[in-house]
Amino acid sequence: MKASCPPSLPILFAIVLFSISCTNSEQVNLNRFFRCLSNHSSLFHPISETIYTPNNASFLSVLNSHIKNRRFQTSATPKPLTIIAAKHQSHVQATIVCAKRYDLETRIRSGGHDYEGLSYVSNTPFLVLDMFNLRAIDIDIASETAWVQAGATLGELYYRIAKKSKVHAFPAGVCPSLGTGGHFSGGGYGNLMRKFGLSVDNIIDAQIVTVNGSILDRKSMGEDVFWAIRGGGGASFGVILSWKIKLVRVPSMVTVFNVKRTLEQNATDVVYRWQQVADKLPEDLFIRLMPQVVNGSHEGKKTVQVSFIGHFLGKSKRLLPLMNERLPELRLQQNDCSEMPWIESTLFWANFPTGTPTDALLRPSKADVFFKSKSDYVKKPIPKTGLELIWKLLIQGVKVIMQWNPYGGRMSEISESETPFPHRAGNIFKIQYFVLWVEEGIEATNYYLKFSRTLYEAMTPYVSKSPREAFLNYRDLDIGIASSSNNRTILNSSARVYGCKYFKGNLDRLLRVKASIDPSNFFKNEQSIPPLPIQP
Numbered sequence: 001m002k003a004s005c006p007p008s009l010p011i012l013f014a015i016v017l018f019s020i021s022c023t024n025s026e027q028v029n030l031n032r033f034f035r036c037l038s039n040h041s042s043l044f045h046p047i048s049e050t051i052y053t054p055n056n057a058s059f060l061s062v063l064n065s066h067i068k069n070r071r072f073q074t075s076a077t078p079k080p081l082t083i084i085a086a087k088h089q090s091h092v093q094a095t096i097v098c099a100k101r102y103d104l105e106t107r108i109r110s111g112g113h114d115y116e117g118l119s120y121v122s123n124t125p126f127l128v129l130d131m132f133n134l135r136a137i138d139i140d141i142a143s144e145t146a147w148v149q150a151g152a153t154l155g156e157l158y159y160r161i162a163k164k165s166k167v168h169a170f171p172a173g174v175c176p177s178l179g180t181g182g183h184f185s186g187g188g189y190g191n192l193m194r195k196f197g198l199s200v201d202n203i204i205d206a207q208i209v210t211v212n213g214s215i216l217d218r219k220s221m222g223e224d225v226f227w228a229i230r231g232g233g234g235a236s237f238g239v240i241l242s243w244k245i246k247l248v249r250v251p252s253m254v255t256v257f258n259v260k261r262t263l264e265q266n267a268t269d270v271v272y273r274w275q276q277v278a279d280k281l282p283e284d285l286f287i288r289l290m291p292q293v294v295n296g297s298h299e300g301k302k303t304v305q306v307s308f309i310g311h312f313l314g315k316s317k318r319l320l321p322l323m324n325e326r327l328p329e330l331r332l333q334q335n336d337c338s339e340m341p342w343i344e345s346t347l348f349w350a351n352f353p354t355g356t357p358t359d360a361l362l363r364p365s366k367a368d369v370f371f372k373s374k375s376d377y378v379k380k381p382i383p384k385t386g387l388e389l390i391w392k393l394l395i396q397g398v399k400v401i402m403q404w405n406p407y408g409g410r411m412s413e414i415s416e417s418e419t420p421f422p423h424r425a426g427n428i429f430k431i432q433y434f435v436l437w438v439e440e441g442i443e444a445t446n447y448y449l450k451f452s453r454t455l456y457e458a459m460t461p462y463v464s465k466s467p468r469e470a471f472l473n474y475r476d477l478d479i480g481i482a483s484s485s486n487n488r489t490i491l492n493s494s495a496r497v498y499g500c501k502y503f504k505g506n507l508d509r510l511l512r513v514k515a516s517i518d519p520s521n522f523f524k525n526e527q528s529i530p531p532l533p534i535q536p
């Protein structure tokens with residue numbers, strides 16, 4: 001289906017946060033909700049021990065333990081009325097049935113990494129259905145498949161796979177604390193993407209809880225819904241309980257490297273060359289670029305240093321001649337390369353020091369910094385003048401980490417409509433702009449948000465247009481009209497704006513699926529799929 005995407009609209013920046021005061025009628029509804037839950041409780045799986053209200057001493061620590069961005073961990077951040085940390089699938093069913101009955105807005109949280117905090121923040125009174133207790137992983141090497149519950153993290157999945165096999169892996173993100181509930185439903189990419197595609201390209205079944213409390217699998221939900229939850233964002237269609245994934249085969253040893261070049265070491269030339277080859281290299285090879293500002297060797301003079309971080313499904317003996325032929329400008333040497341089992345490469349990519357035991361993958365992570373992120377797709381190499389402009393902006397600006405992730409390979413072989421994730425052939429790489437800061441307060445926040453928008457504006461000439469594409473897992477409320485308003489006209493047109501950027505021509509099918517599985521729009525957030533025909 002052809003996308004009918006509107007031209008870029010001016011960005012609306014106002015995001016108003018209302019603090020919640022629990023009025024009497026809310027309290028009444030909440031009490032009814034709790035009574036409804038206890039009505040649904042069973043002897044074997046009592047629901048009371050999953051319920052946290054602000055009266056429970058551990059309420060805040062449970063809430064905060066899965067917040068990864070300090071921007072949404074302030075005293076001004078709206079807090080949920082209650083958290084239901086389900087321990088059994090019946091608790092998920094009861095929560096949905098009762099929240100629907102008493103019209104309580106429900107946010108679903110697995111790993112809590114949502115860039116805009118949508119899994120645990122809302123401007124209307126809400127509850128959080130927390131999935132972190134549902135984290136079982138059941139691996140069957142004989143059939144090369146696994147069932148993974150939504151609350152399991154990627155680190156746990158990688159660790160469990162490696163316990164069973166040294167030559168199996170799963171293509172997903174590099175941050176071990178990501179939850180499979182949100183990460184897979186938003187696409188899920190990592191350094192195996194050029195060989196095996198996204199996480200969603202390797203999912204073969206799923207279990208969801210629908211708005212009426214039924215549990216459906218692939219067969220009973222049907223191919224349309226199964227298609228929608230693999231990249232369309234779980235939060236619009238139901239609660240993902242678990243995924244069935246297809247494991248992939250990797251060699252017993254892989255090679256990684258991290259080679260850094262500053263501007264004085266001709267980084268611009270190497271980056272320019274990388275753009276010519278990054279998406280055309282053999283699919284065993286993935287080279288991510290990370291440009292960032294560092295102190296130069298001359299005192300007080302900042303420069304840009306670009307890290308070329310490589311992942312190769314093979315040994316360095318085969319990698320070195322390949323690099324010499326295809327990207328000689330980087331001058332990769334044998335001693336830049338480390339060979340290791342795949343599981344250790346996941347530690348390398350997560351920045352653990354060499355030799356860290358693999359159970360570090362099981363550690364929880366904290367919200368250390370405030371951040372704002374945005375994404376772009378690049379379809380034509382950025383000219384050297386453009387690269388120089390980017391470096392200048394980075395040097396003049398604030399702390400930004402950029403990630404340039406190459407596409408091509410398997411990504412180009414899968415059609416745009418195979419899953420809701422549409423960014424396939426024709427992309428050289430995707431950029432992530434990650435602006436981070438440590439100063440508290442609204443002034444600092446506004447200052448850094450403004451810089452992230454300035455940088456994004458400046459990049460306009462070099463990135464995709466009509467629509468300016470964006471990656472759903474790098475959620476960005478700036479790209480639609482952020483509004484918690486019940487004004488349907490606004491909702492109607494803004495869903496078209498962000499929907500086209502995230503899904504291109506797949507938006508129309510997502511709208512139809514939504515109307516069939518959740519016509520009353522119970523599952524919603526600021527950027528969900530509405531069950532309506534929206535303005536073209």
Ligand SMILES: Cc1cc2nc3c(=O)[nH]c(=O)nc-3n(C[C@H](O)[C@H](O)[C@H](O)COP(=O)(O)OP(=O)(O)OC[C@H]3O[C@@H](n4cnc5c(N)ncnc54)[C@H](O)[C@@H]3O)c2cc1C
Pocket residue numbers: 068107108109110111112113114115118119131150172173174175177178179180181182183184185186187188189190233234235236238239240241473474525
């Ligand atoms: C440090 C960091 C590193 C990252 N690295 C990568 C990366 O390498 N590759 C990549 O692709 N992405 C990456 N991301 C983005 C990440 O994939 C998304 O933020 C993803 O949505 C996180 O999933 P989650 O379950 O942890 O988050 P959550 O905040 O729990 O959920 C995200 C969204 O999914 C919904 N959701 C969560 N669980 C369910 C469920 N069970 N059923 C239905 N809906 C659900 C939530 O309501 C929310 O809308 C990174 C993010 C961070 C913060």
Ligand SMILES: *[C@@H]1O[C@H](CO)[C@@H](O)[C@H](O)[C@H]1NC(C)=O
Pocket residue numbers: 032033035036039
């Ligand atoms: C609880 O169950 C009883 C008996 O089935 C029913 O009468 C009552 O309405 C239910 N209460 C709630 C809050 O669901």
Ligand SMILES: *[C@@H]1O[C@H](CO)[C@@H](O)[C@H](O)[C@H]1NC(C)=O
Pocket residue numbers: 048049050051052053055056
């Ligand atoms: C929270 O407090 C209530 C009331 O004391 C209790 O019934 C419930 O079990 C507590 N929740 C948890 C998770 O311990």
Ligand SMILES: *[C@@H]1O[C@H](CO)[C@@H](O)[C@H](O)[C@H]1NC(C)=O
Pocket residue numbers: 210212213214517
């Ligand atoms: C819930 O919805 C599913 C499909 O959407 C339907 O098959 C099922 O009968 C419904 N269950 C109830 C209790 O209404």
Ligand SMILES: *[C@@H]1O[C@H](CO)[C@@H](O)[C@H](O)[C@H]1NC(C)=O
Pocket residue numbers: 264265266
């Ligand atoms: C940078 O490029 C110049 C000109 O091509 C070359 O002479 C010089 O050796 C290069 N420097 C590095 C560190 O690669």
Ligand SMILES: *[C@@H]1O[C@H](CO)[C@@H](O)[C@H](O)[C@H]1NC(C)=O
Pocket residue numbers: 295300
């Ligand atoms: C860079 O220089 C600044 C100012 O001289 C200093 O405060 C900062 O700590 C330096 N950063 C690093 C990473 O060395």
Ligand SMILES: *[C@@H]1O[C@H](CO)[C@@H](O)[C@H](O)[C@H]1NC(C)=O
Pocket residue numbers: 487488489490
């Ligand atoms: C809703 O928004 C539209 C577009 O901004 C505006 O014209 C309309 O008056 C608004 N309606 C209400 C009820 O606020």
Ligand SMILES: *[C@@H]1O[C@H](CO)[C@@H](O)[C@H](O)[C@H]1NC(C)=O
Pocket residue numbers: 488489492532533534535536
């Ligand atoms: C949204 O826009 C479409 C197309 O203009 C229209 O048919 C539909 O009624 C609108 N929906 C709402 C709820 O306004």
